[in-house]
Amino acid sequence: MDYTISNGIVEAVISDKGAELKSLKLCNNCEEFMWGADETYWGKSSPILFPFVGIIKEGTYTYKNKSYKMDSRHGFARDKKFQVAEKSEDMISFKLSWDEASMKIYPFKFEFYILYSLESSELKITYLIKNLDEEEMYFSLGAHPAFSIPVGSGTEIKDYYLEFENIENAEAFVLENNLVAEKKQPFLNGTDVIFMKEDLFEKDAVIFEGLKSKRVSLKCRSKSRKVTVDYSDFRYIAFWNVPGAQFVCIEPWLGITDFYNSDGRLENKTGIQRVEGNASFEAVLKIAVEA
Numbered sequence: 001m002d003y004t005i006s007n008g009i010v011e012a013v014i015s016d017k018g019a020e021l022k023s024l025k026l027c028n029n030c031e032e033f034m035w036g037a038d039e040t041y042w043g044k045s046s047p048i049l050f051p052f053v054g055i056i057k058e059g060t061y062t063y064k065n066k067s068y069k070m071d072s073r074h075g076f077a078r079d080k081k082f083q084v085a086e087k088s089e090d091m092i093s094f095k096l097s098w099d100e101a102s103m104k105i106y107p108f109k110f111e112f113y114i115l116y117s118l119e120s121s122e123l124k125i126t127y128l129i130k131n132l133d134e135e136e137m138y139f140s141l142g143a144h145p146a147f148s149i150p151v152g153s154g155t156e157i158k159d160y161y162l163e164f165e166n167i168e169n170a171e172a173f174v175l176e177n178n179l180v181a182e183k184k185q186p187f188l189n190g191t192d193v194i195f196m197k198e199d200l201f202e203k204d205a206v207i208f209e210g211l212k213s214k215r216v217s218l219k220c221r222s223k224s225r226k227v228t229v230d231y232s233d234f235r236y237i238a239f240w241n242v243p244g245a246q247f248v249c250i251e252p253w254l255g256i257t258d259f260y261n262s263d264g265r266l267e268n269k270t271g272i273q274r275v276e277g278n279a280s281f282e283a284v285l286k287i288a289v290e291a
Helices: 100-105
Strands: 002-006 010-015 021-026 060-063 066-069 083-088 091-097 110-119 122-131 137-139 141-143 146-148 160-172 185-195 206-209 215-220 226-230 236-240 247-254 273-275 280-290
Touching (some): 002 083, 010 110, 122 141, 185 206, 226 247
Antiparallel strands (some): 083 091, 160 215, 215 226, 226 280
């Protein structure tokens, strides 16, 4: 089921399946900023990545010397039906809880809340993870919003670009067969811009860690539309699309897909997050739109 929230400036539509953001529009001109989930290319718009980001090496991991199977990409939350915990005109909160099925593949008792709220022309997304166990809980968390980059009427893919708030000098992680290679590749060399092109993501996502910038904007040279993502609470930022598709994903992550040299132990997983027993973890993502 889809739910709509609005503050008269921005309207958002969120599905209870995966608590996935489906639409983000300006009310005055109905300008749509989200990808329409065309299955010809990619049938999602903004999946939630939990309790893992990316791929688990060989589809299995161990925790306390017990093996668990997780052969799905990006965990399981994106395919689960969330319950509506609270709703008002400009806010909605969703909840996902552990169950016997989740315990078989992820041995932690948790409650996962996702709160969408509108403030002026900004959508604020708050992720709250509650550890219901006495012992430490291990997890990763990521967002995967796909923003539309419509072409036609004189606009081409090359007119779009990503602009960081700071000049960056950074290497990007290299993905090989969905796993992270040890060697990085030069990418940002004294620039604050990544220009879109058809083959930019031909070899999969472009992933950075520890950039100076905590905000990035998707802009267009031939249009006034602009999306700005504030990912201050996240360690990694990734960008991705399907070649030929009219979208680009801006993906803040707390965690990363497994490296080729991963030993499979959850406690040793690169980028893994920890929350103490009977404690909570919170992270916030902000998406501002204008046109």
